[in-house]
Amino acid sequence: MAGKFISFEGPDGAGKTSVIDALVAELQPVLGDQLVVTREPGGDHFSAKLRQILFDDANKGMDGRTEALLFAADRRHHVVSTIEPALAADKTILCDRYVDSSVAYQGAGRQLGEKEVWDINTFATNGTMPQLTIYFDLPPEVGISRIESHRTDQINRLDEETMNFHHRVHAAYLRLYHQHPQRIRIIDANQPLPEVIADTKRVINHRFADLFSN
Known part of the structure:
Protein backbone atom coordinates (compact mmCIF):
# COMPACT_ATOMS: atom_id res chain seq x y z
CA MET A 1 0.00 0.00 0.00
CA ALA A 2 1.44 3.34 -1.03
CA GLY A 3 -0.55 5.45 1.43
CA LYS A 4 -1.03 5.42 5.19
CA PHE A 5 -4.07 3.72 6.70
CA ILE A 6 -4.80 4.34 10.40
CA SER A 7 -7.95 3.06 12.10
CA PHE A 8 -9.34 4.08 15.48
CA GLU A 9 -11.16 1.64 17.74
CA GLY A 10 -12.75 1.53 21.16
CA PRO A 11 -16.10 1.67 22.91
CA ASP A 12 -18.45 4.60 22.43
CA HIS A 45 -24.22 8.23 0.80
CA PHE A 46 -24.53 4.45 0.37
CA SER A 47 -23.02 3.75 3.79
CA ALA A 48 -25.08 6.45 5.46
CA LYS A 49 -28.22 4.57 4.41
CA LEU A 50 -26.88 1.35 5.94
CA ARG A 51 -25.86 3.21 9.09
CA GLN A 52 -29.42 4.45 9.53
CA ILE A 53 -30.71 0.88 9.26
CA LEU A 54 -28.10 -0.58 11.61
CA PHE A 55 -28.54 1.95 14.40
CA ASP A 56 -32.28 2.57 14.15
CA ASP A 57 -34.13 1.70 17.38
CA ALA A 58 -36.92 0.31 15.22
CA ASN A 59 -34.54 -2.51 14.24
CA LYS A 60 -33.79 -3.77 17.74
CA GLY A 61 -35.01 -7.22 16.72
CA MET A 62 -32.47 -7.54 13.91
CA ASP A 63 -30.84 -10.97 13.77
CA GLY A 64 -27.18 -10.89 14.84
CA ARG A 65 -25.92 -12.54 11.65
CA THR A 66 -27.91 -10.08 9.55
CA GLU A 67 -26.27 -7.26 11.48
CA ALA A 68 -22.77 -8.73 10.98
CA LEU A 69 -23.34 -9.22 7.26
CA LEU A 70 -24.64 -5.68 6.82
CA PHE A 71 -21.54 -4.28 8.51
CA ALA A 72 -19.37 -6.46 6.27
CA ALA A 73 -21.26 -5.35 3.14
CA ASP A 74 -20.78 -1.72 4.11
CA ARG A 75 -17.08 -2.40 4.72
CA ARG A 76 -16.65 -3.96 1.27
CA HIS A 77 -18.20 -0.89 -0.35
CA HIS A 78 -16.00 1.34 1.81
CA VAL A 79 -12.84 -0.50 0.78
CA VAL A 80 -13.47 -0.33 -2.96
CA SER A 81 -14.95 3.16 -3.06
CA THR A 82 -12.75 5.01 -0.56
CA ILE A 83 -9.88 3.13 1.05
CA GLU A 84 -8.19 1.41 -1.90
CA PRO A 85 -8.33 4.51 -4.17
CA ALA A 86 -6.91 6.68 -1.35
CA LEU A 87 -4.07 4.25 -0.68
CA ALA A 88 -3.25 4.02 -4.37
CA ALA A 89 -3.05 7.83 -4.44
CA ASP A 90 -0.58 7.83 -1.51
CA LYS A 91 -3.06 9.54 0.82
CA THR A 92 -3.30 9.35 4.61
CA ILE A 93 -6.53 7.74 5.86
CA LEU A 94 -7.98 8.26 9.34
CA CYS A 95 -10.84 5.78 9.75
CA ASP A 96 -13.22 5.74 12.71
CA ARG A 97 -13.80 1.96 13.17
CA TYR A 98 -12.94 -0.93 10.89
CA VAL A 99 -12.82 -4.76 11.07
CA ASP A 100 -11.94 -4.93 14.77
CA SER A 101 -15.28 -3.32 15.65
CA SER A 102 -17.20 -6.14 13.98
CA VAL A 103 -15.09 -8.80 15.70
CA ALA A 104 -15.68 -7.14 19.08
CA TYR A 105 -19.33 -6.11 18.76
CA GLN A 106 -20.79 -8.87 16.61
CA GLY A 107 -18.27 -11.65 17.17
CA ALA A 108 -18.03 -11.27 20.95
CA GLY A 109 -20.88 -8.95 21.94
CA ARG A 110 -23.47 -10.83 19.87
CA GLN A 111 -21.62 -14.11 20.53
CA LEU A 112 -21.49 -15.02 16.85
CA GLY A 113 -17.86 -16.12 17.12
CA GLU A 114 -14.84 -13.87 16.77
CA LYS A 115 -13.13 -16.06 14.17
CA GLU A 116 -16.33 -16.39 12.16
CA VAL A 117 -16.80 -12.62 12.00
CA TRP A 118 -13.10 -12.11 11.26
CA ASP A 119 -13.40 -14.53 8.33
CA ILE A 120 -16.49 -12.77 6.93
CA ASN A 121 -14.60 -9.48 6.98
CA THR A 122 -11.42 -10.92 5.53
CA PHE A 123 -13.56 -11.90 2.54
CA ALA A 124 -15.22 -8.47 2.47
CA THR A 125 -11.97 -6.51 2.61
CA ASN A 126 -9.89 -8.95 0.53
CA GLY A 127 -7.27 -8.59 3.25
CA THR A 128 -6.99 -4.78 3.16
CA MET A 129 -6.05 -3.82 6.72
CA PRO A 130 -4.65 -0.70 8.42
CA GLN A 131 -0.93 -0.46 9.00
CA LEU A 132 -1.79 0.99 12.43
CA THR A 133 -4.83 0.70 14.69
CA ILE A 134 -5.22 2.94 17.74
CA TYR A 135 -7.36 1.27 20.40
CA PHE A 136 -8.73 3.59 23.10
CA ASP A 137 -9.15 1.40 26.17
CA LEU A 138 -11.82 2.35 28.70
CA PRO A 139 -13.81 0.38 31.30
CA PRO A 140 -17.30 -0.26 29.88
CA GLU A 141 -19.00 1.39 32.85
CA VAL A 142 -17.08 4.61 32.25
CA GLY A 143 -17.91 4.69 28.54
CA ILE A 144 -21.63 4.14 29.10
CA SER A 145 -21.67 6.75 31.86
CA ARG A 146 -20.05 9.31 29.54
CA ILE A 147 -22.63 8.62 26.84
CA GLU A 148 -25.54 8.91 29.23
CA SER A 149 -24.15 12.15 30.71
CA HIS A 150 -23.03 13.98 27.59
CA ARG A 151 -24.45 12.33 24.47
CA THR A 152 -28.05 11.47 25.19
CA ASP A 153 -29.04 12.57 21.69
CA GLN A 154 -26.59 10.09 20.12
CA ILE A 155 -27.40 6.88 21.99
CA ASN A 156 -28.02 4.04 19.53
CA ARG A 157 -29.34 0.52 19.94
CA LEU A 158 -25.83 -0.93 20.46
CA ASP A 159 -25.17 1.52 23.30
CA GLU A 160 -28.36 0.29 24.99
CA GLU A 161 -27.20 -3.33 25.21
CA THR A 162 -26.62 -4.97 28.61
CA MET A 163 -23.45 -4.37 30.57
CA ASN A 164 -22.51 -8.01 29.98
CA PHE A 165 -22.59 -7.27 26.24
CA HIS A 166 -20.21 -4.34 26.70
CA HIS A 167 -17.87 -6.39 28.90
CA ARG A 168 -17.69 -9.05 26.16
CA VAL A 169 -16.86 -6.32 23.65
CA HIS A 170 -14.14 -4.93 25.90
CA ALA A 171 -12.59 -8.36 26.45
CA ALA A 172 -12.58 -9.02 22.70
CA TYR A 173 -10.76 -5.76 22.01
CA LEU A 174 -8.07 -6.76 24.49
CA ARG A 175 -7.74 -10.16 22.81
CA LEU A 176 -7.33 -8.46 19.44
CA TYR A 177 -4.66 -6.22 20.94
CA HIS A 178 -2.69 -9.25 22.09
CA GLN A 179 -3.26 -11.14 18.82
CA HIS A 180 -2.06 -8.28 16.61
CA PRO A 181 0.66 -6.48 18.59
CA GLN A 182 2.40 -5.15 15.48
CA ARG A 183 -0.73 -3.41 14.23
CA ILE A 184 -2.72 -2.45 17.33
CA ARG A 185 -1.49 0.06 19.88
CA ILE A 186 -3.39 0.72 23.09
CA ILE A 187 -4.11 4.15 24.58
CA ASP A 188 -5.47 4.73 28.09
CA ALA A 189 -8.67 6.64 27.37
CA ASN A 190 -9.46 7.04 31.06
CA GLN A 191 -7.23 10.11 31.33
CA PRO A 192 -7.75 13.77 30.41
CA LEU A 193 -8.40 14.34 26.71
CA PRO A 194 -5.20 16.40 26.09
CA GLU A 195 -3.14 13.46 27.38
CA VAL A 196 -5.06 11.00 25.21
CA ILE A 197 -4.40 13.20 22.16
CA ALA A 198 -0.69 13.55 23.02
CA ASP A 199 -0.31 9.79 23.51
CA THR A 200 -2.06 9.15 20.21
CA LYS A 201 0.23 11.50 18.32
CA ARG A 202 3.30 9.82 19.83
CA VAL A 203 2.07 6.38 18.77
CA ILE A 204 1.33 7.57 15.23
CA ASN A 205 4.71 9.28 14.90
CA HIS A 206 6.44 6.11 16.08
CA ARG A 207 4.92 4.25 13.10
CA PHE A 208 4.88 7.11 10.61
CA ALA A 209 7.85 9.31 11.46
CA ASP A 210 7.27 13.06 11.42
CA LEU A 211 3.61 12.92 10.41
CA PHE A 212 3.16 15.37 13.28
CA SER A 213 5.62 18.19 13.86
CA ASN A 214 5.75 17.70 17.63
Missing part, protein backbone atom coordinates in the same frame (compact mmCIF):
# COMPACT_ATOMS: atom_id res chain seq x y z
CA GLY A 13 -17.59 7.17 25.07
CA ALA A 14 -13.83 6.59 24.75
CA GLY A 15 -13.31 9.93 22.99
CA LYS A 16 -12.46 8.65 19.49
CA THR A 17 -14.29 11.47 17.73
CA SER A 18 -12.66 14.17 19.85
CA VAL A 19 -9.19 12.74 19.26
CA ILE A 20 -9.74 12.36 15.51
CA ASP A 21 -11.03 15.95 15.32
CA ALA A 22 -7.85 17.17 17.05
CA LEU A 23 -5.64 15.18 14.68
CA VAL A 24 -7.51 16.48 11.65
CA ALA A 25 -7.18 20.08 12.84
CA GLU A 26 -3.41 19.66 12.84
CA LEU A 27 -3.02 17.52 9.73
CA GLN A 28 -5.51 19.18 7.36
CA PRO A 29 -3.53 22.40 6.82
CA VAL A 30 -0.42 20.36 5.99
CA LEU A 31 -1.87 17.48 3.95
CA GLY A 32 -4.84 19.16 2.32
CA ASP A 33 -6.69 16.75 0.03
CA GLN A 34 -4.06 14.09 0.77
CA LEU A 35 -5.88 13.54 4.07
CA VAL A 36 -8.96 11.30 3.99
CA VAL A 37 -11.18 11.24 7.08
CA THR A 38 -13.84 8.55 7.06
CA ARG A 39 -15.86 6.28 9.32
CA GLU A 40 -17.75 3.01 9.43
CA PRO A 41 -20.52 2.74 8.76
CA GLY A 42 -21.42 5.98 7.04
CA GLY A 43 -18.43 6.98 4.91
CA ASP A 44 -20.59 8.05 1.95
Whole structure:
Protein backbone atom coordinates (compact mmCIF):
# COMPACT_ATOMS: atom_id res chain seq x y z
CA MET A 1 0.00 0.00 0.00
CA ALA A 2 1.44 3.34 -1.03
CA GLY A 3 -0.55 5.45 1.43
CA LYS A 4 -1.03 5.42 5.19
CA PHE A 5 -4.07 3.72 6.70
CA ILE A 6 -4.80 4.34 10.40
CA SER A 7 -7.95 3.06 12.10
CA PHE A 8 -9.34 4.08 15.48
CA GLU A 9 -11.16 1.64 17.74
CA GLY A 10 -12.75 1.53 21.16
CA PRO A 11 -16.10 1.67 22.91
CA ASP A 12 -18.45 4.60 22.43
CA GLY A 13 -17.59 7.17 25.07
CA ALA A 14 -13.83 6.59 24.75
CA GLY A 15 -13.31 9.93 22.99
CA LYS A 16 -12.46 8.65 19.49
CA THR A 17 -14.29 11.47 17.73
CA SER A 18 -12.66 14.17 19.85
CA VAL A 19 -9.19 12.74 19.26
CA ILE A 20 -9.74 12.36 15.51
CA ASP A 21 -11.03 15.95 15.32
CA ALA A 22 -7.85 17.17 17.05
CA LEU A 23 -5.64 15.18 14.68
CA VAL A 24 -7.51 16.48 11.65
CA ALA A 25 -7.18 20.08 12.84
CA GLU A 26 -3.41 19.66 12.84
CA LEU A 27 -3.02 17.52 9.73
CA GLN A 28 -5.51 19.18 7.36
CA PRO A 29 -3.53 22.40 6.82
CA VAL A 30 -0.42 20.36 5.99
CA LEU A 31 -1.87 17.48 3.95
CA GLY A 32 -4.84 19.16 2.32
CA ASP A 33 -6.69 16.75 0.03
CA GLN A 34 -4.06 14.09 0.77
CA LEU A 35 -5.88 13.54 4.07
CA VAL A 36 -8.96 11.30 3.99
CA VAL A 37 -11.18 11.24 7.08
CA THR A 38 -13.84 8.55 7.06
CA ARG A 39 -15.86 6.28 9.32
CA GLU A 40 -17.75 3.01 9.43
CA PRO A 41 -20.52 2.74 8.76
CA GLY A 42 -21.42 5.98 7.04
CA GLY A 43 -18.43 6.98 4.91
CA ASP A 44 -20.59 8.05 1.95
CA HIS A 45 -24.22 8.23 0.80
CA PHE A 46 -24.53 4.45 0.37
CA SER A 47 -23.02 3.75 3.79
CA ALA A 48 -25.08 6.45 5.46
CA LYS A 49 -28.22 4.57 4.41
CA LEU A 50 -26.88 1.35 5.94
CA ARG A 51 -25.86 3.21 9.09
CA GLN A 52 -29.42 4.45 9.53
CA ILE A 53 -30.71 0.88 9.26
CA LEU A 54 -28.10 -0.58 11.61
CA PHE A 55 -28.54 1.95 14.40
CA ASP A 56 -32.28 2.57 14.15
CA ASP A 57 -34.13 1.70 17.38
CA ALA A 58 -36.92 0.31 15.22
CA ASN A 59 -34.54 -2.51 14.24
CA LYS A 60 -33.79 -3.77 17.74
CA GLY A 61 -35.01 -7.22 16.72
CA MET A 62 -32.47 -7.54 13.91
CA ASP A 63 -30.84 -10.97 13.77
CA GLY A 64 -27.18 -10.89 14.84
CA ARG A 65 -25.92 -12.54 11.65
CA THR A 66 -27.91 -10.08 9.55
CA GLU A 67 -26.27 -7.26 11.48
CA ALA A 68 -22.77 -8.73 10.98
CA LEU A 69 -23.34 -9.22 7.26
CA LEU A 70 -24.64 -5.68 6.82
CA PHE A 71 -21.54 -4.28 8.51
CA ALA A 72 -19.37 -6.46 6.27
CA ALA A 73 -21.26 -5.35 3.14
CA ASP A 74 -20.78 -1.72 4.11
CA ARG A 75 -17.08 -2.40 4.72
CA ARG A 76 -16.65 -3.96 1.27
CA HIS A 77 -18.20 -0.89 -0.35
CA HIS A 78 -16.00 1.34 1.81
CA VAL A 79 -12.84 -0.50 0.78
CA VAL A 80 -13.47 -0.33 -2.96
CA SER A 81 -14.95 3.16 -3.06
CA THR A 82 -12.75 5.01 -0.56
CA ILE A 83 -9.88 3.13 1.05
CA GLU A 84 -8.19 1.41 -1.90
CA PRO A 85 -8.33 4.51 -4.17
CA ALA A 86 -6.91 6.68 -1.35
CA LEU A 87 -4.07 4.25 -0.68
CA ALA A 88 -3.25 4.02 -4.37
CA ALA A 89 -3.05 7.83 -4.44
CA ASP A 90 -0.58 7.83 -1.51
CA LYS A 91 -3.06 9.54 0.82
CA THR A 92 -3.30 9.35 4.61
CA ILE A 93 -6.53 7.74 5.86
CA LEU A 94 -7.98 8.26 9.34
CA CYS A 95 -10.84 5.78 9.75
CA ASP A 96 -13.22 5.74 12.71
CA ARG A 97 -13.80 1.96 13.17
CA TYR A 98 -12.94 -0.93 10.89
CA VAL A 99 -12.82 -4.76 11.07
CA ASP A 100 -11.94 -4.93 14.77
CA SER A 101 -15.28 -3.32 15.65
CA SER A 102 -17.20 -6.14 13.98
CA VAL A 103 -15.09 -8.80 15.70
CA ALA A 104 -15.68 -7.14 19.08
CA TYR A 105 -19.33 -6.11 18.76
CA GLN A 106 -20.79 -8.87 16.61
CA GLY A 107 -18.27 -11.65 17.17
CA ALA A 108 -18.03 -11.27 20.95
CA GLY A 109 -20.88 -8.95 21.94
CA ARG A 110 -23.47 -10.83 19.87
CA GLN A 111 -21.62 -14.11 20.53
CA LEU A 112 -21.49 -15.02 16.85
CA GLY A 113 -17.86 -16.12 17.12
CA GLU A 114 -14.84 -13.87 16.77
CA LYS A 115 -13.13 -16.06 14.17
CA GLU A 116 -16.33 -16.39 12.16
CA VAL A 117 -16.80 -12.62 12.00
CA TRP A 118 -13.10 -12.11 11.26
CA ASP A 119 -13.40 -14.53 8.33
CA ILE A 120 -16.49 -12.77 6.93
CA ASN A 121 -14.60 -9.48 6.98
CA THR A 122 -11.42 -10.92 5.53
CA PHE A 123 -13.56 -11.90 2.54
CA ALA A 124 -15.22 -8.47 2.47
CA THR A 125 -11.97 -6.51 2.61
CA ASN A 126 -9.89 -8.95 0.53
CA GLY A 127 -7.27 -8.59 3.25
CA THR A 128 -6.99 -4.78 3.16
CA MET A 129 -6.05 -3.82 6.72
CA PRO A 130 -4.65 -0.70 8.42
CA GLN A 131 -0.93 -0.46 9.00
CA LEU A 132 -1.79 0.99 12.43
CA THR A 133 -4.83 0.70 14.69
CA ILE A 134 -5.22 2.94 17.74
CA TYR A 135 -7.36 1.27 20.40
CA PHE A 136 -8.73 3.59 23.10
CA ASP A 137 -9.15 1.40 26.17
CA LEU A 138 -11.82 2.35 28.70
CA PRO A 139 -13.81 0.38 31.30
CA PRO A 140 -17.30 -0.26 29.88
CA GLU A 141 -19.00 1.39 32.85
CA VAL A 142 -17.08 4.61 32.25
CA GLY A 143 -17.91 4.69 28.54
CA ILE A 144 -21.63 4.14 29.10
CA SER A 145 -21.67 6.75 31.86
CA ARG A 146 -20.05 9.31 29.54
CA ILE A 147 -22.63 8.62 26.84
CA GLU A 148 -25.54 8.91 29.23
CA SER A 149 -24.15 12.15 30.71
CA HIS A 150 -23.03 13.98 27.59
CA ARG A 151 -24.45 12.33 24.47
CA THR A 152 -28.05 11.47 25.19
CA ASP A 153 -29.04 12.57 21.69
CA GLN A 154 -26.59 10.09 20.12
CA ILE A 155 -27.40 6.88 21.99
CA ASN A 156 -28.02 4.04 19.53
CA ARG A 157 -29.34 0.52 19.94
CA LEU A 158 -25.83 -0.93 20.46
CA ASP A 159 -25.17 1.52 23.30
CA GLU A 160 -28.36 0.29 24.99
CA GLU A 161 -27.20 -3.33 25.21
CA THR A 162 -26.62 -4.97 28.61
CA MET A 163 -23.45 -4.37 30.57
CA ASN A 164 -22.51 -8.01 29.98
CA PHE A 165 -22.59 -7.27 26.24
CA HIS A 166 -20.21 -4.34 26.70
CA HIS A 167 -17.87 -6.39 28.90
CA ARG A 168 -17.69 -9.05 26.16
CA VAL A 169 -16.86 -6.32 23.65
CA HIS A 170 -14.14 -4.93 25.90
CA ALA A 171 -12.59 -8.36 26.45
CA ALA A 172 -12.58 -9.02 22.70
CA TYR A 173 -10.76 -5.76 22.01
CA LEU A 174 -8.07 -6.76 24.49
CA ARG A 175 -7.74 -10.16 22.81
CA LEU A 176 -7.33 -8.46 19.44
CA TYR A 177 -4.66 -6.22 20.94
CA HIS A 178 -2.69 -9.25 22.09
CA GLN A 179 -3.26 -11.14 18.82
CA HIS A 180 -2.06 -8.28 16.61
CA PRO A 181 0.66 -6.48 18.59
CA GLN A 182 2.40 -5.15 15.48
CA ARG A 183 -0.73 -3.41 14.23
CA ILE A 184 -2.72 -2.45 17.33
CA ARG A 185 -1.49 0.06 19.88
CA ILE A 186 -3.39 0.72 23.09
CA ILE A 187 -4.11 4.15 24.58
CA ASP A 188 -5.47 4.73 28.09
CA ALA A 189 -8.67 6.64 27.37
CA ASN A 190 -9.46 7.04 31.06
CA GLN A 191 -7.23 10.11 31.33
CA PRO A 192 -7.75 13.77 30.41
CA LEU A 193 -8.40 14.34 26.71
CA PRO A 194 -5.20 16.40 26.09
CA GLU A 195 -3.14 13.46 27.38
CA VAL A 196 -5.06 11.00 25.21
CA ILE A 197 -4.40 13.20 22.16
CA ALA A 198 -0.69 13.55 23.02
CA ASP A 199 -0.31 9.79 23.51
CA THR A 200 -2.06 9.15 20.21
CA LYS A 201 0.23 11.50 18.32
CA ARG A 202 3.30 9.82 19.83
CA VAL A 203 2.07 6.38 18.77
CA ILE A 204 1.33 7.57 15.23
CA ASN A 205 4.71 9.28 14.90
CA HIS A 206 6.44 6.11 16.08
CA ARG A 207 4.92 4.25 13.10
CA PHE A 208 4.88 7.11 10.61
CA ALA A 209 7.85 9.31 11.46
CA ASP A 210 7.27 13.06 11.42
CA LEU A 211 3.61 12.92 10.41
CA PHE A 212 3.16 15.37 13.28
CA SER A 213 5.62 18.19 13.86
CA ASN A 214 5.75 17.70 17.63
